[in-house]
Amino acid sequence: MTALSLGAPPAVDLDRLLAGIDTLATQRPVAAQVVAVANAEDASARTLAGVLAADVALSGRVMKLANSAYFGMSGRATTLQFAITVVGFTAVRTMATVALTCLDDESQLPDGFWESSTAVALAASVLAPRFGSRSQDALCLGLLAQVGVALLHADDPAGYRELAAAHRPFAARRAAEVARYGISALRLSAVALGQWGFPPAMVAPLAAVDDPTSADGALLRVAFEVGARCTDPAHASEPVQRLSRGLLGEEGVAAVLQQVRDAAEDLRRAVVGDQTTTAAGVPSSGTPAAVSCCRAQPV
Numbered sequence: 001m002t003a004l005s006l007g008a009p010p011a012v013d014l015d016r017l018l019a020g021i022d023t024l025a026t027q028r029p030v031a032a033q034v035v036a037v038a039n040a041e042d043a044s045a046r047t048l049a050g051v052l053a054a055d056v057a058l059s060g061r062v063m064k065l066a067n068s069a070y071f072g073m074s075g076r077a078t079t080l081q082f083a084i085t086v087v088g089f090t091a092v093r094t095m096a097t098v099a100l101t102c103l104d105d106e107s108q109l110p111d112g113f114w115e116s117s118t119a120v121a122l123a124a125s126v127l128a129p130r131f132g133s134r135s136q137d138a139l140c141l142g143l144l145a146q147v148g149v150a151l152l153h154a155d156d157p158a159g160y161r162e163l164a165a166a167h168r169p170f171a172a173r174r175a176a177e178v179a180r181y182g183i184s185a186l187r188l189s190a191v192a193l194g195q196w197g198f199p200p201a202m203v204a205p206l207a208a209v210d211d212p213t214s215a216d217g218a219l220l221r222v223a224f225e226v227g228a229r230c231t232d233p234a235h236a237s238e239p240v241q242r243l244s245r246g247l248l249g250e251e252g253v254a255a256v257l258q259q260v261r262d263a264a265e266d267l268r269r270a271v272v273g274d275q276t277t278t279a280a281g282v283p284s285s286g287t288p289a290a291v292s293c294c295r296a297q298p299v
Contacts, residue, residue, distance in 0.1 A: 012152070012155055012156075012181045012182060012183065014183065014188070014191065017151055017155060017188075018191070018192060018195055028099055028100050030051065030052070030054045030055035030058065031055065031058060031096040031097075031099040031100040032096075032100055033051050034048065034051055034052055034055075034058070034092060034093065034096035035093055035096045035097060035100060035196065035197075037051050038089045038090075038092055038093035038096070039093065039197050043089065045081050045082075045084045045085050046081055048084055048089065048092060049079075049080040049081040049084055052080060052084070052092065052096075053080055055099075057099075057273075058095065058096060058099050059080055060273075061095055061104075061270060061271065061272075061273060062080065062083050062084065062087065062091075062092055062095055063077060063080065063083045064269070064270045064273075065083075065087050065091065065095065065270040065271065066082075066083035066084075066086040066087050067083075068266050068267060068269075068270040069263055069266045069267075070122075070125075070139070070263060070266070070267055070270075071086055071087060073086055087136075088136050090136065090137060090140050090202075091136060091139070091140055093140075093198075094140040094143055094144055095271065097144060097147075097196065098143070098144075098271060098272070101147060101150065101151075102150075102154075103147070103150055103272070104271075104272045104273065106272060108154075109150055109153065110149060110150070110153045110160065110161065110164060111161075111164075112231060113146065113149065113150065114268050114271070114272055115231050115264070115268070116146065116227055116228075116231050117142065117143055117145070117146050118142075118143070118264045118265075118267045118268045118271070119226070119227035119230045119231050119260050119264050120142040120145060120146075120220075120223045120224055120226075120227035121138075121139050121140075121141075121142025121143045121145075121223075121267065122139070122142070122259065122260045122263055122264055122267060123142070123222070123223040123226035123227055123230075123256060123260050124138035124139065124141060124142040124219055124220060124223035125138045125139040125142065126256050126259055126260070127219060127222060127223065127226075127248065127256060128219060130244075130247055130248055130252075131218060131219040131244075131247060133219055137201065137202065138219060138223075140202065141202050141205060141206075141220065142220075142223055143271065144189065144193060144198075144202070145186065145189055145206060145220065145224075146185065146186075146189065147188075147189045147192050147193070148183075148184070148185035148186055148187065148188030148189035148190075148191075148192065149185040149189075151185075151188055151192065152177065152181055152185055152188065156181075159180065163176050163177065163180060168232065168234065168235070169228070169235070169236065170224050170228060171210070173185075174186060174209075174210060184210070186206050186207075186209055186210075187206070187207060189206050190203050190204075190206035190207045193206070204216045205217050205219060205220045206220065208220075209221055209224070212242070212243075212245075213245075215245060218243065218244050218245050218247060219244075221243040221244070222240055222243050222244045222248060225237070225238055225240060225243055226253065226256055226257060226260060227260070229253075229257060230257055230260050230261055230264070240252075240253055
């Protein structure tokens with residue numbers, strides 16, 4: 001594979017791509033407002049619940065997440081305000097970002113997108129204390145880590161599918177993404193989350209995954225490895241001790257794998273629901289709705 005020469009212009013126009021995503025605020029105004037309110041220093045659960053209540057589908061997903069096996073409420077979160085208190089502002093903001101970027105329409109995403117994303121998120125959450133991170137923050141990081149994958153796929157559906165099929169290991173795929181697009185999907189995720197105002201603690205790990213000496217990227221490196229072991233039968237395992245910089249060995253992986261397998265589908269349903277309809281709530285037609293939604297529009 002021939003790498004791009006240093007200084008070569010990216011094969012995707014990042015400004016256009018991200019500006020196009022920003023225009024979605026007019027199409028999903030409640031989700032956009034939730035993202036903004038959840039980031040405000042003076043925000044309260046009551047205020048956020050008042051905004052969120054205007055979007056029935058998104059409110060339902062926050063309620064379902066609060067009552068999912070992950071949070072263990074088992075139906076006891078009966079009001080939206082209490083559900084927000086249970087899951088936290090970062091999780092609500094994550095759910096709104098999923099809606100805002102059309103990631104709640106699985107029919108228009110790469111094959112296995114949410115199977116992989118929920119596995120990575122759960123692995124990151126379970127392992128977070130070993131890496132000095134908060135479990136709920138790590139869950140949100142894992143859920144949004146592959147936003148860049150969705151953006152590249154939306155901008156180049158056939159090309160990205162071909163690339164993903166030819167480069168299954170995550171590290172090899174990221175190198176292929178750089179060669180084709182001038183940027184890896186994880187780096188694009190970092191750029192997008194940074195532009196949308198997510199805290200540095202969620203952005204830095206995405207930018208550090210490919211630096212084996214970086215402690216910031218260690219948790220996410222291991223989470224991707226665990227996710228691949230759970231979802232890809234053909235995956236060639238990499239040494240966890242090396243990926244984690246010695247913080248975790250193979251003996252600590254088996255139980256994590258089982259926890260991820262047990263909870264992944266429940267988490268997927270909470271995040272995106274059971275529908276295979278478009279983000280507008282109508283059955284998918286021959287028109288690739290999420291592609292037109294997520295693809296950057298001229299500005």
